[in-house]
Amino acid sequence: MPRKRREKTEPNGRTVNGRTAVSLKQLAAHLGLSPTTLSLVLNDAPSASSIPEETKKRIFAAAKELKYRPNYLARSLRVQRTHTLGVLVPELSDGYSAMVLNGVEAALTNEGFFYLTASHLHRDDLLEKLPGVLIERQVEGIIAVDTPVRFEPNLPVVNVSGHDEIPGVTNVILNHQHAAELGIGHFFDLGHRKIAVLKGQTFSSDTEIRFDTIMKAALDRAIPIGKKLQQQLEGDLPSPEVGYAATKKLIATGEPFTALFAFNDISAIGAIRALEEDGMRVPEDVSVIGFDDIYGAAFHNPALTTIRQPLFEMGRLAAKTVLQELSGERNGNAESVLNVEPTLIIRQSTARVPKAH
Amino acid sequence: MPRKRREKTEPNGRTVNGRTAVSLKQLAAHLGLSPTTLSLVLNDAPSASSIPEETKKRIFAAAKELKYRPNYLARSLRVQRTHTLGVLVPELSDGYSAMVLNGVEAALTNEGFFYLTASHLHRDDLLEKLPGVLIERQVEGIIAVDTPVRFEPNLPVVNVSGHDEIPGVTNVILNHQHAAELGIGHFFDLGHRKIAVLKGQTFSSDTEIRFDTIMKAALDRAIPIGKKLQQQLEGDLPSPEVGYAATKKLIATGEPFTALFAFNDISAIGAIRALEEDGMRVPEDVSVIGFDDIYGAAFHNPALTTIRQPLFEMGRLAAKTVLQELSGERNGNAESVLNVEPTLIIRQSTARVPKAH
DNA sequence: TCGTTTGAGTAAATCGTTTTAGTAAGGAAT
DNA sequence: ATTCCTTACTAAAACGATTTACTCAAACGA
Numbered sequence: 001m002p003r004k005r006r007e008k009t010e011p012n013g014r015t016v017n018g019r020t021a022v023s024l025k026q027l028a029a030h031l032g033l034s035p036t037t038l039s040l041v042l043n044d045a046p047s048a049s050s051i052p053e054e055t056k057k058r059i060f061a062a063a064k065e066l067k068y069r070p071n072y073l074a075r076s077l078r079v080q081r082t083h084t085l086g087v088l089v090p091e092l093s094d095g096y097s098a099m100v101l102n103g104v105e106a107a108l109t110n111e112g113f114f115y116l117t118a119s120h121l122h123r124d125d126l127l128e129k130l131p132g133v134l135i136e137r138q139v140e141g142i143i144a145v146d147t148p149v150r151f152e153p154n155l156p157v158v159n160v161s162g163h164d165e166i167p168g169v170t171n172v173i174l175n176h177q178h179a180a181e182l183g184i185g186h187f188f189d190l191g192h193r194k195i196a197v198l199k200g201q202t203f204s205s206d207t208e209i210r211f212d213t214i215m216k217a218a219l220d221r222a223i224p225i226g227k228k229l230q231q232q233l234e235g236d237l238p239s240p241e242v243g244y245a246a247t248k249k250l251i252a253t254g255e256p257f258t259a260l261f262a263f264n265d266i267s268a269i270g271a272i273r274a275l276e277e278d279g280m281r282v283p284e285d286v287s288v289i290g291f292d293d294i295y296g297a298a299f300h301n302p303a304l305t306t307i308r309q310p311l312f313e314m315g316r317l318a319a320k321t322v323l324q325e326l327s328g329e330r331n332g333n334a335e336s337v338l339n340v341e342p343t344l345i346i347r348q349s350t351a352r353v354p355k356a357h
Numbered sequence: 358m359p360r361k362r363r364e365k366t367e368p369n370g371r372t373v374n375g376r377t378a379v380s381l382k383q384l385a386a387h388l389g390l391s392p393t394t395l396s397l398v399l400n401d402a403p404s405a406s407s408i409p410e411e412t413k414k415r416i417f418a419a420a421k422e423l424k425y426r427p428n429y430l431a432r433s434l435r436v437q438r439t440h441t442l443g444v445l446v447p448e449l450s451d452g453y454s455a456m457v458l459n460g461v462e463a464a465l466t467n468e469g470f471f472y473l474t475a476s477h478l479h480r481d482d483l484l485e486k487l488p489g490v491l492i493e494r495q496v497e498g499i500i501a502v503d504t505p506v507r508f509e510p511n512l513p514v515v516n517v518s519g520h521d522e523i524p525g526v527t528n529v530i531l532n533h534q535h536a537a538e539l540g541i542g543h544f545f546d547l548g549h550r551k552i553a554v555l556k557g558q559t560f561s562s563d564t565e566i567r568f569d570t571i572m573k574a575a576l577d578r579a580i581p582i583g584k585k586l587q588q589q590l591e592g593d594l595p596s597p598e599v600g601y602a603a604t605k606k607l608i609a610t611g612e613p614f615t616a617l618f619a620f621n622d623i624s625a626i627g628a629i630r631a632l633e634e635d636g637m638r639v640p641e642d643v644s645v646i647g648f649d650d651i652y653g654a655a656f657h658n659p660a661l662t663t664i665r666q667p668l669f670e671m672g673r674l675a676a677k678t679v680l681q682e683l684s685g686e687r688n689g690n691a692e693s694v695l696n697v698e699p700t701l702i703i704r705q706s707t708a709r710v711p712k713a714h
Numbered sequence: 715t716c717g718t719t720t721g722a723g724t725a726a727a728t729c730g731t732t733t734t735a736g737t738a739a740g741g742a743a744t
Numbered sequence: 745a746t747t748c749c750t751t752a753c754t755a756a757a758a759c760g761a762t763t764t765a766c767t768c769a770a771a772c773g774a
Contacts, residue, residue, distance in 0.1 A: 023760055034724050039762060047763090050721050072494045073439065074760035077430045077729045084473075092462070093652060098455040105449070105476055114473045114494065116441075119462055137429045137471065240656035269656045276658070295450060299597035299626045301633070301658040380730055391754045396732060404733090407751050431730035434759045 022066045031062050038063075042070075076138070085115040085322060086134030088144045090122055090203075094238030095266070095294040096311060100145050100160055103315025111323055115139075120147060122203050122236050141322035145315075146205050156325035156332050158318040161205050165336060172318050172338045176206075179307045179342035180213035183261055183289050186305070186344055188221050191353035192259035192287060196229040198246050198271065200263040201236060207263070210291070214261055228255040233263055243267025247274035258286055258353050265290035265297045265306055272302070272349065283351035293345055303347035310340050379423045388419050395420075399427075433495070442472040442679060443491030445501045447479055447560075451595030452623070452651040453668060457502050457517055460672025468680055472496075477504060479560050479593050498679035502672075503562050513682035513689050515675040518562050522693060527682075529675050529695045533563075536664045536699035537570035540618055540646050543662070543701055545578050548710035549616035549644060553586040555603050555628060557620040558593060564620070567648070571618055585612040590620055600624025604631035615643055615710050622647035622654045622663055629659070629706065640708035650702055660704035667697050 028035040033055075040048040041059045048056070062068070076082045087104060089097040101117065108115060116134060120126040131151040134142060141156035149159055153168035162171045187195055197214055200207035211230075218225050231246040243262060247270065250257075260275075262268035268290030272282045280286050282302055290297060293308035317338060324330035385392040390412075397405040398416045405413070419425075433439045444461060446454040458474065465472060473491060477483040488508040491499060498513035506516055510525035519528045544552055554571055557564035568587075575582050588603040600619060604627065607614075617632075619625035625647030629639045637643050639659055647654060650665035674695060681687035 024762095025760075035761080036724060036726095036763080037722085040723090043762080045763085051723075052721085055722080069489065069493045071434075071760050073430055073434045074729090075762075077428075077434055077731090078760080078762045080729070082430065092459045093452070093455045095450070095452065095455075095652075098450045098452075101474075102449045102476070105474070109475075114475070114490075116471045117458075117462070117474060118466075118471070119459070132426070133471075136426045239652050244656075266653075269653065272658070273656055295452075295596050296623075296626065296653055299601075299630055301629065381732095382730075392731080393733080393754055393756095394752085397753095400732080402733085407753080409752075412752080428730050431759090432732075434761090435730080435732045437759070 021071075022068050024068070024070070027062060027066055027068050030066065031058060033059070082138045082140055083111075083113045084137070084139050085113060085319070086131070086137070086139035086142045087115050087117050088130060088134075088142065088147045089117060089119050090146055090236075091119050091238055092117070095296075096238075096264075096292060097145050099294070099311035100315035100318070103312035103317075104143060104319040105315075106312070107316040107319035107323065113319075113323070115143075140326055143315075143318045143322060145318075148205065153332075156322045158321050159205075160314050160318050163205055163209060167336075168332055170321055170332070170336055170338060172314050172321070172340065174206075174309050174314075175339050175341050176209045176213045177217075179210070179291070179309075180217040182342060182344040183291075183307050184214060184217035184221065184223075186289065186346070186350060187259045187261070187287065188223070190259075190287060190350060193223055193353070194229070194257040195223060195225055195259045195261060196231070196250055196255075196257040197225055198243060198250075198260065198262045198267050199230060199232040201233045201242070203236065204263075210263065226255070228253045229257055233267055238266065240266050240270030240273065243270030244274045245270070247271040251275070251278050259350075260286055260288045262288060262290050265292045265294045265300075265304055268297075268304055268306070268349070269300055272300075283349050285354060287350035287353075289350060293343075297345075298347065300349075302349045304345075305347045305350040306345050308343040308345050310343075314340055378428075379425050381425070381427070384419060384423055384425050387423065388415060390416070439495045439497055440468075440470045441494070441496050442470060442676070443488070443494070443496035443499045444472050444474050445487060445491075445499065445504045446474060446476050447503055447593075448476050448595055449474070452653075453595075453621075453649060454502050456651070456668035457672035457675070460669035460674075461500060461676040462672075463669070464673045464676035464680065470676075470680070472500075497683055500672075500675045500679060502675075505562065510689075513679045515678050516562075517671050517675050520562055520566055524693075525689055527678055527689070527693055527695060529671050529678070529697065531563075531666050531671075532696050532698050533566045533570040534574075536567070536648070536666075537574040539699060539701040540648075540664050541571060541574035541578065541580075543646065543703070543707060544616045544618070544644065545580070547616075547644060547707060550580050550710070551586070551614040552580060552582055552616045552618060553588070553607055553612075553614040554582055555600060555607075555617065555619045555624050556587060556589040558590045558599070560593065561620075567620065583612070585610045586614055590624055595623065597623050597627030597630065600627025601631045602627070604628040608632070608635050616707075617643055617645045619645060619647050622649045622651045622657075622661055625654075625661055625663070625706070626657055629657075640706050642711060644707035644710075646707060650700075654702075655704065657706075659706045661702075662704045662707040663702050665700040665702050667700075671697055 024035045024038055028038050038059055041051055041056050092098060118130045120130055127150055143158050145160045149166055149169050158170045158172060160172045199211045215225060231250045233242045233246050235242045260271055262271050268288050272288055275282055275286050282288050290304045290306035293306045297304040297306050325332045381392045381395055385395050395416055398408055398413050449455060475487045477487055484507055501516045503518045506514060506523055506526050515527045515529060517529045552575060556568045572582060588607045590599045590603050592599045617628055619628050625645050629645055632639055632643050639645050647661045647663035650663045654661040654663050682689045
């Protein structure tokens with residue numbers, strides 16, 4: 001049973017269903033006016049002031065009637081602005097990037113901007129290629145989310161959770177010292193002295209400072225964290241699996257600990273599973289702190305105590321910053337770091353150190 | 358401390374750092390050739406066969422040296438193809454859309470396509486406006502994810518989890534009968550006869566069939582599900598909160614049940630929390646089945662038994678379908694439904710019905 | 715009455731490509 | 745010696761807007 005719609009597609013790919021999308025020229029012809037006049041009126045240009053209301057009305061009416069929609073491509077080409085950004089992310093389904101993207105979008109839509117997303121999946125070839133492709137498509141700026149910047153930043157570039165100081169790249173980063181203080185401080189206050197740490201995967205831009213600041217905060221409280229209590233996450237699946245595996249290894253060393261500082265919520269969830277499988281209850285036997293506060297952290301069982309990163313806010317800030325550079329309100333060479341603050345969210349995965357210890 | 362980079366930004370917004378992005382014309386001038394020749398050679402057009410290797414080499418060399426990158430806008434305008442799709446989603450951070458987007462992207466990147474994402478947040482004004490804006494930007498097709506299609510589909514449109522039969526719109530949908538059979542069948546096999554259901558929010562496109570098929574599957578086994586054992590999710594937060602609230606209400610009715618079929622994993626997680634708060638253990642006292650199998654379902658505590666939707670696959674299929682329509686391999690008016698199959702993933706949130714019942 | 719405004723528009727260039735339809739020079743064929 | 749191919753290119757139109765620099769008529773001022 002054939003259904004109605006596009007009866008035919010022109011060789012050029014343009015759709016013809018009764019009425020092809022009208023161009024300004026066609027609309028002008030229809031009205032017996034020149035495209036110039038229409039453009040002036042439709043865009044409310046200053047020089048349209050001499051055009052009588054009467055004519056303007058006719059133009060608007062015809063535009064509505066024939067469903068005229070300016071071709072953004074043509075306009076962009078002419079005015080040399082695409083109102084489009086490129087966003088580089090490792091992957092979309094890890095909860096982290098999606099939340100940042102949400103913030104990006106919130107900042108962009110009001111300004112009439114859109115964005116092209118490109119996932120590099122931690123693949124070197126894509127990390128090389130994608131920025132160029134985005135630039136070819138005339139994006140006006142690039143937001144790299146947890147992604148190393150390996151291209152010449154000759155357009156506004158903001159790196160969310162980027163830690164390399166690259167001229168021309170603005171980094172939006174969490175105050176990691178503060179985050180580490182909050183986490184370790186919380187453990188310390190609960191009486192924990194044997195703390196283990198899950199270090200992030202090598203490809204994650206936060207891995208190093210998060211680890212270093214945690215070590216420092218612990219040391220400041222005279223709680224050195226030995227080699228045996230450090231485990232690095234391995235594998236690039238955005239699933240709790242990696243935290244699970246790392247925690248298994250941690251347990252296997254035999255070194256006792258009463259608290260575990262996970263790299264993020266996802267790995268904390270995997271860690272808890274591993275701990276419980278080994279007969280250690282959370283938080284009765286071991287306290288666990290996550291990082292990020294993704295959706296779901298609150299509803300995990302036990303609900304995750306975690307260091308919240310304002311991911312939405314970070315995305316929004318990144319986008320706002322690019323927009324400011326574009327509008328000239330901000331100089332791309334100005335201050336290269338924008339800090340955001342973490343919050344300690346105390347839930348059920350942490351408790352006082354067990355008596356035995 | 359001023360840093361180096363874009364020393365200056367031209368009034369037109371184009372970057373000038375030493376070397377402006379070169380145009381084909383400039384490259385041609387540099388070589389003493391015409392833009393035509395370069396275009397022919399660079400695109401390896403058939404008529405470039407008469408150009409000697411020597412010249413071709415010069416052209417490629419110069420292009421590389423001056424970092425020539427064709428302006429995609431100009432090209433798109435000329436050839437009337439943007440190689441860009443628009444994707445409409447309710448929200449990015451709910452895990453569902455992100456997963457579908459992942460699949461979309463996987464199908465697109467090999468084909469040189471990109472996509473613009475637009476979230477409508479269930480807002481009517483955005484649902485009206487966004488499709489038009491995407492079309493203005495000359496997207497070649499639209500993928501609507503769990504989003505009603507309220508615009509004229511005069512370009513390829515695929516709706517993921519869309520259930521309205523709209524001429525010209527292809528729906529990618531899960532085989533819900535099968536899904537319901539799997540879930541209710543599983544409960545039945547475990548001995549459950551008192552089954553409660555969480556119905557989705559009204560705005561979700563899957564709400565109706567999912568509910569209807571579940572009711573039907575239950576009835577087929579002579580287990581009618583009374584009004585009191587049905588609760589509808591309310592609120593549009595993509596968080597377990599809504600499942601939690603609905604389950605509280607369910608409990609409040611006093612009607613006993615030993616199994617709960619949640620609308621999705623997120624709400625299942627909230628439901629489990631509510632149940633446990635009320636002293637009912639999962640799965641010992643109540644069995645819970647989720648839907649979707651999002652990341653995290655496996656690592657929830659208890660691990661969620663769930664009906665998996667192949668979300669990645671659905672995204673990929675949607676994108677592939679649009680591409681096929683564009684290439685003419687597929688007629689947009691052909692078969693309007695593409696089915697994908699669910700899988701029952703048995704984990705820890707379901708068990709045999711307790712003896713007492 | 716002549717020059718100057720003002721009003722109501724328009725022609726043409728432009729953005730950076732692609733593509734169609736050539737051209738001009740040299741050699742081969744007749 | 746003329747025609748006809750090749751070879752190696754190029755001019756110009758086109759895509760669909762925006763924008764600069766006009767034109768032409770009527771009205772106004774002196």
